[in-house]
Amino acid sequence: MKRLIISLIALVTMQSAFATDRISSLPCPILGGELSNSAATSVEDIDEVMPRMRELGLNTVLVPAYWELMEPVEGQFDFTLIDRTIDVALQEQLRVVFLWFGVWKNSMSCYTPAWFKQDTKRFPRAMTAEGKQMEIASCFSDNVLQADLKAFSALMRHIKERDPQREVVIMMQIENEIGMLESARDHSPLAEKVYKQERWAERYGTDEYADEKFMALSYARYVEHLAEAAREIHDMPLYVNAAMNSRGRRPGEYPSAGPLAHLIDFWHEGAPSIDLLAPDIYDTGFKSWCALYAMPLRPQEGGKVKNRLFIPESRCCENSGVRALYAFGEHQAIGFSPFAIDQASPKETESVSRAYSLLRQVFKLPSFLLPFGSKRPKVERGGVGGGSWGLLFDQEDCERVINDDNVVMTCRHYFTLPWDPRATDGTTWPEGGAMLIRLGKFDYLLAGSGVVIDFKTPTEKQQEQQKTLGEDGFAEAGGVSTQQTKKRFSGKRLGLLSVDEVSIADDGTMQYLRRHNGDQTHQGRHARIGVGEWKILHIKLYEY
Numbered sequence: 297m298k299r300l301i302i303s304l305i306a307l308v309t310m311q312s313a314f315a316t317d318r319i320s321s322l323p324c325p326i327l328g329g330e331l332s333n334s335a336a337t338s339v340e341d342i343d344e345v346m347p348r349m350r351e352l353g354l355n356t357v358l359v360p361a362y363w364e365l366m367e368p369v370e371g372q373f374d375f376t377l378i379d380r381t382i383d384v385a386l387q388e389q390l391r392v393v394f395l396w397f398g399v400w401k402n403s404m405s406c407y408t409p410a411w412f413k414q415d416t417k418r419f420p421r422a423m424t425a426e427g428k429q430m431e432i433a434s435c436f437s438d439n440v441l442q443a444d445l446k447a448f449s450a451l452m453r454h455i456k457e458r459d460p461q462r463e464v465v466i467m468m469q470i471e472n473e474i475g476m477l478e479s480a481r482d483h484s485p486l487a488e489k490v491y492k493q494e495r496w497a498e499r500y501g502t503d504e505y506a507d508e509k510f511m512a513l514s515y516a517r518y519v520e521h522l523a524e525a526a527r528e529i530h531d532m533p534l535y536v537n538a539a540m541n542s543r544g545r546r547p548g549e550y551p552s553a554g555p556l557a558h559l560i561d562f563w564h565e566g567a568p569s570i571d572l573l574a575p576d577i578y579d580t581g582f583k584s585w586c587a588l589y590a591m592p593l594r595p596q597e598g599g600k601v602k603n604r605l606f607i608p609e610s611r612c613c614e615n616s617g618v619r620a621l622y623a624f625g626e627h628q629a630i631g632f633s634p635f636a637i638d639q640a641s642p643k644e645t646e647s648v649s650r651a652y653s654l655l656r657q658v659f660k661l662p663s664f665l666l667p668f669g670s671k672r673p674k675v676e677r678g679g680v681g682g683g684s685w686g687l688l689f690d691q692e693d694c695e696r697v698i699n700d701d702n703v704v705m706t707c708r709h710y711f712t713l714p715w716d717p718r719a720t721d722g723t724t725w726p727e728g729g730a731m732l733i734r735l736g737k738f739d740y741l742l743a744g745s746g747v748v749i750d751f752k753t754p755t756e757k758q759q760e761q762q763k764t765l766g767e768d769g770f771a772e773a774g775g776v777s778t779q780q781t782k783k784r785f786s787g788k789r790l791g792l793l794s795v796d797e798v799s800i801a802d803d804g805t806m807q808y809l810r811r812h813n814g815d816q817t818h819q820g821r822h823a824r825i826g827v828g829e830w831k832i833l834h835i836k837l838y839e840y
Contacts, residue, residue, distance in 0.1 A: 318533045318571050319604055319630060322466055323391070325659055326631020327620075327652040330358035330395075330609055335638050337365060342380045345638050350388040352645055353652040356466070357385065358608055358633050361394045364409045367447050375454050382455075385464050393608070395469040396451070396522075399444045402539065403475045403551045405433040412443060419443065422482035430478060435511075435518040436486035449525045456530035467532060469608065470522050473539040473576060474515050475551025481507035482514075490514065504547040509562055511553030516566025523569035535572035536563075537608050542579040557588035560603065572630065576609035582619055583626075583688055590627040606630035612640040617651030617830075618688060618729025621744050624655060625731030626686025647745075650830040654743045657800035657832060658731060661741070683734040687747055691725040697757075700734060703790065703837070704757040707732070710746040710827050718827070726827055738793070738837035748824035751837055755787030793836040795823045806834055 329352065335345050336359050349357045359381050367373055378394070385392045397407040405413070405421075412419050412433075420437050421429040433440045448470070459465050476482065481491075491497075491510060500506035523534050538554040547553075555563045555573040563573060577585045590605040605627040610616060612634035623629040634640070634648055685698055689709035698705040709728045711719035719725070730744020742749065752760065795812040812833065817823060825831045 318531070321462075322533065322630065324355060325624065325629070325655070326356045326391075326393070326467075326606070326633065327354055327655060328356040328358055328393070328608075328631050328633035329354045329612075329637035329648070330633045330635045331360065332636040332639050333360060333401075336360055336377060336381060337362065339376065339380050342377065342384055346381070346384040346388050346390060348638065350390055352637065353649040353656070354390065354637075355652075355656075356391040356393060356631065356633075358393045358395055358469070360397050360472075361451060362407055363396075363398045363444075363447050364407050366451065367409055370409070370411050370443075373447075373450050373454075375451075378451065378454060379458060382458050382464050390464075391466045392464050393467045393469060394451075394455070394465060395472055395608075396448055398448055398471055398522075399433050399435075399440060400474045401472040403473060403477045404431045406431065408433065420484060420486065422476065422479075422487070423484040424479040425483045427483070428478075432476065432482075434482055434484050434486055435514055436482065436484065436490055441518060441521060445521055445525060448522050449529060452526050452529040460530075462530075462532055465532070468526060468534050469574075470519050470526075470534060470536055470570070473537055473551055473554060474519070475539060475554040476508075476511055476548065477551060478548060479507075480504035480547035480552050481511040487514075504552075508547040508552045509559065512556075512559040512562040513566045515553055516555075516563045516570075520567040520569055523567060527569055533571045534569065535574050535606060535608070536567070536570055537574045537576050539576055540579060540585060542581075557591075560591070564602075572606050573603050574606045574608050576635070577607055578609070578611045578635075582610075583622065583693075586623055586627055586629075590629075604628075604630050607632050609633060609635040611635065612637050612644050612648070614644055614647050615727040615729075616644065617647030617649075618727050618745055620648070620651045620655065621731045622686035622688035622729045624658075624686070625684045625733070626688075628684070650745070654830060654832060655731075658733070658741070658743050660800050660802060660804045661733070661735075662804045685732045686729070687732060687744065688727060688729040689747065690727050694725075698732070699754070701737070702754060703738070704752045704754055705732070705740075705749050706752070706757075707747060707749045710748050710824060713748055713824070716827070728827060730825065738790075738839070740835045740837075741832065742823060742825065742835060743832045745825055745830045746827040748822050749835075750822040751790045751792070751835075753788050753790050753839070756789050759783075759785060759787075788839050790837050790839055792817055792820045792823065793838040794834075795836075796834045798832050798834045800832065 329349055331345060336342050361378060365377060381392060399405055399408060401407045419440050420434050422432040422434045423429055455465050496510045500509055519536060526534055536555045538556050539551040541550045541556055560573060575585050575589045586605055589603055591602040605623060606629060607623060616634045620632040623632050637645060687696060687707050694709040694712055696707045698707060711725050728746025730742055730747045733741040735741055795817050797809045797812060798806045799809060801807055823833055823835050
């Protein structure tokens with residue numbers, strides 16, 4: 297038994313290492329945007345939308361590949377839309393992630409061809425416990441699998457022929473937001489047969505959570521067939537995406553059994569060829585969702601990464617830009633991609649464009665560790681010479697204290713400063729966020745919008761007295777002196793040696809734009825970037 301456990305750990309570690317190698321083959325971090333569901337259903341739409349994506353500052357576009365349009369007649373494939381997407385992307389110097397809208401899209405089988413939909417005897421549907429058929433093809437049907445597998449394999453072969461070196465198509469999504477609705481699991485005759493054969497009820501019980509685990513493993517096994525075929529045809533990173541189990545809903549009330557964080561072990565068991573489980577984040581709690589999908593392995597499993605963070609869908613809004621900065625800074629994300637960016641308003645896309653402009657520059661820094669085939673030496677967070685953090689603040693969650701090698705950084709939302717009237721006039725605070733990068737001892741880079749940071753030694757922070765500040769940034773009049781405030785200060789302090797606004801050239805060198813001092817740093821008290829501003833600040837400290 298002990299030998300078996302060791303073998304299983306070794307297998308998981310090997311699979312993780314292979315996945316890491318494939319992810320490392322990505323040419324760059326994905327500064328992406330996902331098209332709305334029908335944005336690539338005609339040549340004319342592709343010709344119109346792709347140049348707009350380049351103008352927004354994206355380097356990668358996530359584009360649906362529609363089974364119903366690719367195989368309208370069984371056995372006859374039409375790759376016109378795929379070819380046009382590749383051609384226009386190459387012309388616009390964009391990369392593409394294709395999304396296989398095969399058997400399932402947002403749980404339902406709505407993108408299957410007409411010949412598939414109409415033949416429910418050959419391609420049976422999933423059923424509720426009450427025997428109601430659903431618009432969800434059963435993953436337990438071999439006919440369903442073989443039809444899906446045949447079409448997906450044809451797509452992969454065609455992509456390999458058109459783009460053999462993966463210059464354009466860099467990754468594939470298999471299906472879209474797989475999951476059961478109405479019922480936590482499929483109760484069709486085919487499903488019941490497997491359920492009984494595996495003695496599932498005896499192993500896990502009979503509640504909806506046990507049913508969800510059964511479906512998660514079953515869906516993963518299905519997906520593994522497609523992933524294995526893809527590996528044989530055209531090896532590239534593969535992922536599956538998940539609709540979140542939020543708002544206190546129970547299995548069956550959300551798309552259950554998809555690649556959700558609480559089901560990761562079932563998905564890894566059933567689909568070891570999948571490189572990434574990716575969250576689609578639309579609800580509140582962005583930071584919490586990110587943390588669930590940025591998962592390291594335990595040390596006994598080799599210290600490899602269990603799942604890298606990639607966000608293929610996020611609500612496209614005015615906060616999207618700072619959320620992207622947070623994901624890359626805090627979790628070294630593979631990529632970030634607002635959904636339906638082609639339909640978003642200029643006010644919403646502006647934040648994405650501004651943030652991506654900063655990120656393009658930051659990724660050129662030779663001292664910033666990138667996970668994409670870089671030969672740069674690894675530097676752990678907090679070690680001299682490297683490390684990064686993500687900052688993301690709103691009105692309720694507006695402060696974070698970071699301890700870094702005897703530097704205590706108190707990071708806050710810009711509106712915690714007293715002089716901006718939007719902070720107190722009832723306006724809902726837009727989110728502020730940034731990537732904070734350590735370049736060396738007393739040397740930091742801050743890239744973002746709507747944040748303020750002060751720097752102290754640990755002893756200075758411990759002796760800090762909280763003060764209510766007036767609109768000029770100084771203590772309110774009438775403060776009462778106490779013996780505590782008169783206690784003798786001990787230890788050293790940190791000061792701002794310089795705060796320079798910079799840009800970063802293609803060769804990774806910093807280009808000086810202007811010095812921030814005086815009012816811009818409140819006479820040396822902090823470094824800040826205002827709400828609505830998008831800047832990179834190079835901050836140097838000194839001790840006295």
